[in-house]
Amino acid sequence: MAVxxxxxxxTMAIREEMERDPKVFVLGEDVGKKxxxxxxxxxLYEQFGEExxxxxxxxxxxxxxxxxxxxxxxxxxxxxxQFADFIMPAxxxxxxxxxxxxxxSNNDWNCPLVIRAPYGGGVHGALxxxxxxxxxxxxxxxxxxxxxxxxxxxxxxxxxxxxxxDPVLFFEHKRxxxxxxxxxxxxxxxxxxxxxxxxxEGEDITVITYGxxxxxxxxxxxxxxxxxxxxxxxxLRTVYPLDKEAIIEAAAKTGKVLLVTEDNKxxxxxxxxxxxxxxxxxxxxxxxxxxxxxPDVPAMPYAPTMEKFFMVHPEKIEKAMRxxxxx
Amino acid sequence: MxxxxxxxxxxxxxxxxxxxxxxxxxxxxRVNKYxxxxxxxxxxxxxxxxxxxSGVIKELIAAEGDTIAVGEIICSIETExxxxxxxxxxxxxxxxxxxxxxxxxxxxxxxxxxARYSPAVLKLSQEHGIDLxxxxxxxxxxxxxxxxxxxxxxxxxxxxxxxxxxxxxxQEKGQSAVLNQPAxxxxxxxPLAAGDIExxxxxxxxAIAANMVRSKHEVPHAWMMVEVDATxxxxxxxxxxxxxxxxxxxxxxxxxxxxxxxxxxxxxxxQMNSMWAGDKIIRKKDINISIAxxxxxxxxxxxxxxxxxxxxxxxxxxxxELAVKVRxxxxxxxxxxxxxxxxxxxxxxxxxxxxxxINYPQAAILQVESIVKxxxxxxxxxxAVRDMVNLCMSLDHxxxxxxxxxxxxxxxKEIIENMSKSTISIY
Numbered sequence: 001m002a003v004x005x006x007x008x009x010x011t012m013a014i015r016e017e018m019e020r021d022p023k024v025f026v027l028g029e030d031v032g033k034k035x036x037x038x039x040x041x042x043x044l045y046e047q048f049g050e051e052x053x054x055x056x057x058x059x060x061x062x063x064x065x066x067x068x069x070x071x072x073x074x075x076x077x078x079x080x081x082q083f084a085d086f087i088m089p090a091x092x093x094x095x096x097x098x099x100x101x102x103x104x105s106n107n108d109w110n111c112p113l114v115i116r117a118p119y120g121g122g123v124h125g126a127l128x129x130x131x132x133x134x135x136x137x138x139x140x141x142x143x144x145x146x147x148x149x150x151x152x153x154x155x156x157x158x159x160x161x162x163x164x165x166d167p168v169l170f171f172e173h174k175r176x177x178x179x180x181x182x183x184x185x186x187x188x189x190x191x192x193x194x195x196x197x198x199x200x201e202g203e204d205i206t207v208i209t210y211g212x213x214x215x216x217x218x219x220x221x222x223x224x225x226x227x228x229x230x231x232x233x234x235x236l237r238t239v240y241p242l243d244k245e246a247i248i249e250a251a252a253k254t255g256k257v258l259l260v261t262e263d264n265k266x267x268x269x270x271x272x273x274x275x276x277x278x279x280x281x282x283x284x285x286x287x288x289x290x291x292x293x294x295p296d297v298p299a300m301p302y303a304p305t306m307e308k309f310f311m312v313h314p315e316k317i318e319k320a321m322r323x324x325x326x327x
Numbered sequence: 328m329x330x331x332x333x334x335x336x337x338x339x340x341x342x343x344x345x346x347x348x349x350x351x352x353x354x355x356x357r358v359n360k361y362x363x364x365x366x367x368x369x370x371x372x373x374x375x376x377x378x379x380x381s382g383v384i385k386e387l388i389a390a391e392g393d394t395i396a397v398g399e400i401i402c403s404i405e406t407e408x409x410x411x412x413x414x415x416x417x418x419x420x421x422x423x424x425x426x427x428x429x430x431x432x433x434x435x436x437x438x439x440x441x442a443r444y445s446p447a448v449l450k451l452s453q454e455h456g457i458d459l460x461x462x463x464x465x466x467x468x469x470x471x472x473x474x475x476x477x478x479x480x481x482x483x484x485x486x487x488x489x490x491x492x493x494x495x496x497x498q499e500k501g502q503s504a505v506l507n508q509p510a511x512x513x514x515x516x517x518p519l520a521a522g523d524i525e526x527x528x529x530x531x532x533x534a535i536a537a538n539m540v541r542s543k544h545e546v547p548h549a550w551m552m553v554e555v556d557a558t559x560x561x562x563x564x565x566x567x568x569x570x571x572x573x574x575x576x577x578x579x580x581x582x583x584x585x586x587x588x589x590x591x592x593x594x595x596x597x598q599m600n601s602m603w604a605g606d607k608i609i610r611k612k613d614i615n616i617s618i619a620x621x622x623x624x625x626x627x628x629x630x631x632x633x634x635x636x637x638x639x640x641x642x643x644x645x646x647x648e649l650a651v652k653v654r655x656x657x658x659x660x661x662x663x664x665x666x667x668x669x670x671x672x673x674x675x676x677x678x679x680x681x682x683x684x685i686n687y688p689q690a691a692i693l694q695v696e697s698i699v700k701x702x703x704x705x706x707x708x709x710x711a712v713r714d715m716v717n718l719c720m721s722l723d724h725x726x727x728x729x730x731x732x733x734x735x736x737x738x739x740k741e742i743i744e745n746m747s748k749s750t751i752s753i754y
Contacts, residue, residue: 255447286447286473
C-alpha cells in the first residue's frame with residue numbers, strides 16, 4: 001500500500017470520483033489552472049478540462065449557490081472554499097438553502113453538494129487563515145460535517161461525501177495536508193459518514209477528539225504509555241451528527257474522559273460531546289469530564305508565541321491526559 | 328462538641344511525608360489528649376502521632392499504608408465539652424490563630440479525597456459488595472479511582488459476582504447487607520491475644536457469611552438421610568474410568584452419576600425443584616443443579632443447567648470445566664446463576680454424614696457422602712461387603728414435608744442402586 005500525504009488523498013478521491021461519475025465536477029477560487037492554493041486539485045484541470053474544473057470569481061456565496069443549484073439539478077458538485085475562514089459569505093446559502101431543501105420540498109428535491117474547506121491553525125496564518133468554523137454549522141440538521149484525521153479516512157470519507165445525496169461540509173486541516181502521511185489503498189472504498197473510529201485502544205483514560213488533534217493525542221498517548229498510562233483514543237471523524245453510541249462506549253470504557261478541540265472552548269463541538277456523556281454515562285464516570293480547547297478569544301493571534309499559546313499541541317494534551325490519569 | 332482534625336505532624340526537619348504503618352485507634356474509640364493515635368513511618372524516624380484533643384474518633388481519613396504529606400489531615404475527632412478543649416488548646420498549642428489559618432489553607436489546597444467517591448466507584452462497589460473504607464486510593468489526594476476498585480476486585484479473587492451468595496445477594500441486596508452485620512458482630516467481640524491473626528472479612532467470605540446466616544435464620548431446616556448400596560455403580564465406573572479418561576481427557580467421577588440420578592429424581596418429583604417466595608412457592612421448570620466447589624478459602628456454587636437433559640459424560644465434563652474455572656478464578660456471574668437444587672460432594676472430604684445449609688432460596692440441598700465398604704445384611708440371610716454411601720438431605724420445611732422428601736430420596740436411591748453396565752449409558 002502506498003504511503004501518501006493527507007492532501008494527496010484529497011486529490012486522489014476527487015480524481016477517482018470524477019473518473020467514475022461524469023456528474024462530479026469541481027468549482028472554486030483558483031482550483032483550475034493553478035490547481036488550488038494548496039494544490040488539492042492539481043492536475044484535474046488538465047485531465048478533465050475547464051467545464052468540470054471551474055475557476056470562479058472571488059464570491060463564496062456564489063460558489064455555494066452555484067453548487068446548490070447544480071446539485072438540485074442532478075449534478076454532484078465539489079465546491080472549494082479557499083480557506084474555511086472565507087465560508088462566512090456563503091453561510092446563508094448553506095444553512096438556509098442547502099441544509100433545508102429536502103425538508104422544505106417534502107423530499108421532492110435534494111442537494112448532493114460537497115463543500116471542501118481547509119481549516120485550522122499552526123501555520124502562522126493569523127486571523128483569516130486559521131479558524132475552525134465547524135461549530136457554526138454543527139447546529140443545523142440537514143448538514144453533515146466531516147473532519148478526517150488520516151489520509152486513509154480522507155479518501156474513504158470524501159468519496160462517501162461525494163456519493164451522499166445530501167450536503168456535506170468536508171473540513172480538511174491545512175497543517176495536516178503535508179504533515180500527515182499514511183497508507184492509502186489504490187482501490188476504491190468508502191467509509192461511513194457518522195461513524196467515529198477508535199484510533200488507539202486503552203484502559204485508563206479516554207481522549208475524544210478529531211482532526212489534527214487526533215495525531216497530537218496519539219503522540220501524547222505514546223509518551224504516557226512509557227509511564228504505564230494506557231490511553232483510549234476515539235476519532236470522531238464526523239462532528240455532526242455525532243456518533244453517540246461510539247462516544248458513550250468510549251467514555252464508559254475508562255470513566256475518565258478528555259475532550260480536545262483546537263476551536264474556541266465555549267460552544268464548541270466537544271461541549272455537545274460532553275453533554276452526551278453527561279446524559280448517558282453518569283454511573284460510569286470516575287472523574288469530571290475534562291475539556292482542552294483554544295481560549296475564548298476572537299481569532300488566532302499572529303505573533304508566533306501567541307499562536308503557540310492559542311494552539312492545542314502535544315505537550316498540552318499530554319499534560320491534560322496525565323492530570324486526568326492521576327485524578 | 329466540635330469536630331477537630333488531626334494532621335500529619337512534622338516529624339523531622341527535612342521530612343515532607345509519613346506513612347501510616349498502623350492505626351492504634353478505630354472509629355468510635357474514646358481518646359485522651361496525648362494518647363497515641365497511629366504509628367507513622369518516615370524515611371528518618373518511626374513515631375507515634377499523639378492526639379491533640381480529647382474526644383471520640385470520628386473518621387480515619389488515611390488508611391494504613393497511605394503516605395501522607397506533612398500537614399494533610401489523617402483523622403478527625405469529635406471533641407466533647409468544647410470549652411475545656413478550647414481553653415486547653417491555646418495554652419499548649421500557643422498559636423490558635425496561626426493554626427486555624429493553616430487549617431484553612433490546607434483544606435483548600437490539599438483537600439483529602441479519600442471519601443469522595445465518583446459514580447463509577449460507587450456503582451462498582453455496590454455491585455461487588457465492597458466496603459470502600461478498606462480500599463486504598465491512588466488518585467489525587469488519596470481518592471479511590473475506578474481502577475483501584477477494579478484492582479481490588481481482581482485481587483480479592485471475586486470475579487464479577489459473589490459465590491454461594493450469587494442469586495440471593497443480587498436479588499435482595501438491602502436485606503443481605505443488613506444480615507452482614509450479625510455475621511460480623513461476634514467476630515468483633517473476640518479478644519485478640521498475642522500471635523492471633525486478624526483476617527478481614529471481605530468479598531467472597533462476606534458473601535458466604537451473609538448467605539449462610541440468612542439461610543440458617545430464615546429457613547426451617549429439616550434433615551434426612553438414606554443409605555445407598557452403590558456396589559454395582561462402583562464396579563461399573565471403575566471398569567471404565569481409565570479408558571474414559573484416556574478417550575475423553577477428563578475424569579469420570581462418581582459425582583457425575585449422583586448428579587444425574589438427582590436430576591432424574593427431580594424430574595419425577597418436581598415439588599423438590601421449588602423455591603419459597605414469601606406468599607407463594609415457585610416450582611421451577613428447569614432442573615439446574617448447583618454444585619459446591621471449594622477452594623482453599625472460599626466456596627463457589629456454579630450451576631449445571633438443565634442437568635436432566637445431559638448425559639453422564641456431559642455432566643462429568645461440566646463438573647470438570649467448572650472446577651477448573653473456579654480454581655483459575657475464571658468463574659463468571661452467569662456460571663453461578665439459576666440454580667434450583669444443590670448437590671454437594673461432601674464425600675470428597677471424607678465425610679460420611681453432614682447437615683448442609685440450604686443454598687438460599689432453593690428448597691433443599693443433597694450431600695453425597697463418602698462411599699465406604701461396609702458389611703451389609705443381604706436378603707435376610709447372609710452378610711456381604713458392599714460399597715455403601717449415605718445421601719443426606721436438608722430441606723426447607725416451609726416448602727417440603729417428610730413424605731415427599733422420603734419418596735424422592737427412595738427414588739434416587741433406587742436409581743443409583745440400579746446403575747450398572749447393563750442399565751445405563753454414560754453417553
